[in-house]
């Protein structure tokens with residue numbers, strides 16, 4: 104199975120991560136070699152042409168492809184596939200399942216393959232959509248093509264795209280031990296996309312009689328990371344890329360989660376049944392409500408509307424000081440205050456994980472209105488000691504530390520930010536690429552190949568995301584702007600989603616369709632000046648139960664391309680038409 108060779112990457116370790124030195128060390132990223140930015144004229148936009156499925160059950164023989172086994176090709180009648188939250192039935196389509204690159208690992212002796220399924224609608228819109236999935240992958244999620252945001256009301260398949268989904272090269276949903284196998288690491292990081300993309304395009308060509316006119320890529324969380332990696336590594340293959348809450352520095356973010364466990368363990372008040380620190384007691388629900396309310400008290404009105412939304416978290420950073428905004432408990436903790444120790448812990452987490460020398464390990468996080476919600480607590484107090492410890496233990500550390508250490512919270516508490524954390528940059532003769540190499544975009548601010556072929560990138564990120572920081576995405580976008588003469592908006596736009604947690608939920612207008620505007624941008628040259636988002640109150644397809652009670656059920660807001668934010672211009676506080684991006 105031919106591995107695709109990639110150009111060498113520029114990736115300094117933590118010591119060189121100051122923005123200025125990064126840009127200098129990486130040659131500026133934009134027009135190449137640190138030379139002055141030279142604008143290029145993107146290709147003339149053209150729209151995809153619809154087509155009709157010509158072939159399904161015989162595709163296994165018609166679409167033969169290197170190192171690929173098709174295990175089934177079956178017709179699926181209209182309405183036979185239900186998608187949660189989507190009221191209209193899935194269209195008639197062909198379901199092709201199979202695997203690429205089946206092999207037996209010489210390291211752990213297990214059998215691996217890149218499992219996939221592809222759903223090809225009979226009435227095709229002429230487009231291909233790569234559905235990137237979340238977490239540790241390991242599961243062929245049905246290839247319906249999530250368009251992102253909170254409980255979307257349609258899918259790429261419903262819209263007529265031919266959609267592929269994969270397990271990213273290992274089987275077993277969210278089971279981390281595939282990280283013992285070096286090739287499975289690379290497949291998860293980037294190689295599954297490299298292998299599947301040409302296979303899928305060939306399948307489309309055989310199914311419809313012609314190749315896709317346009318190709319798109321989308322996902323959230325680890326899927327957003329896949330999207331950011333595709334934008335950097337596979338620009339020649341994709342016309343439009345949609346990256347949601349992207350964990351494009353996922354190994355760093357996972358280590359930062361372990362740092363959070365260590366911090367929270369300092370202020371717990373009880374142990375679990377297993378005799379371990381109960382992180383849920385580090386900050387009670389009442390205490391986080393106090394913090395979130397203090398954020399709103401200081402920051403909500405700064406954007407011109409006291410509406411429960413902090414439209415500009417950068418402005419809030421200047422205005423909000425935990426030390427003075429939240430009362431310090433004079434006596435016992437009662438929910439209305441934080442102890443001095445708690446303030447220190449929360450400040451450490453929000454200012455960002457550091458090693459003992461004070462060097463930043465990941466990123467700061469913005470104080471926002473959604474940091475008292477369920478999803479935030481889930482990531483900080485639960486996933487941090489299960490999912491993140493497993494990922495660091497088996498997939499991101501080199502060699503994998505998890506094979507010789509306890510799991511769960513004990514792994515997190517025993518993890519040294521000085522000695523162990525640098526293992527995400529390490530490689531060995533067996534593990535030839537570090538996690539930071541295979542998981543992250545090479546030189547993420549250099550997207551000149553994507554830009555120069557006229558492809559477009561839309562990124563969104565909830566500002567109350569607990570695990571991947573919107574500050575990190577903001578920092579990346581600032582570097583991208585700098586690499587493009589101060590303005591990257593001709594090909595890449597970043598839409599922060601105020602109040603939204605990890606890929607949805609929170610006190611937010613979290614339902615939006617960014618795929619349709621991405622297609623309009625790619626194919627008609629219409630750049631998105633704003634994107635309307637809707638709250639999911641009573642009557643929504645899937646109700647967001649965490650919305651503030653004083654919001655209308657169907658509140659709308661414009662999401663604005665950074666650095667613009669939504670400013671109130673008068674009228675109903677519930678309507679997007681009362682706001683403008685500026």
Ligand SMILES: [Ca+2]
Nearest residue numbers: 403408410412
């Ligand atoms: Ca506000």
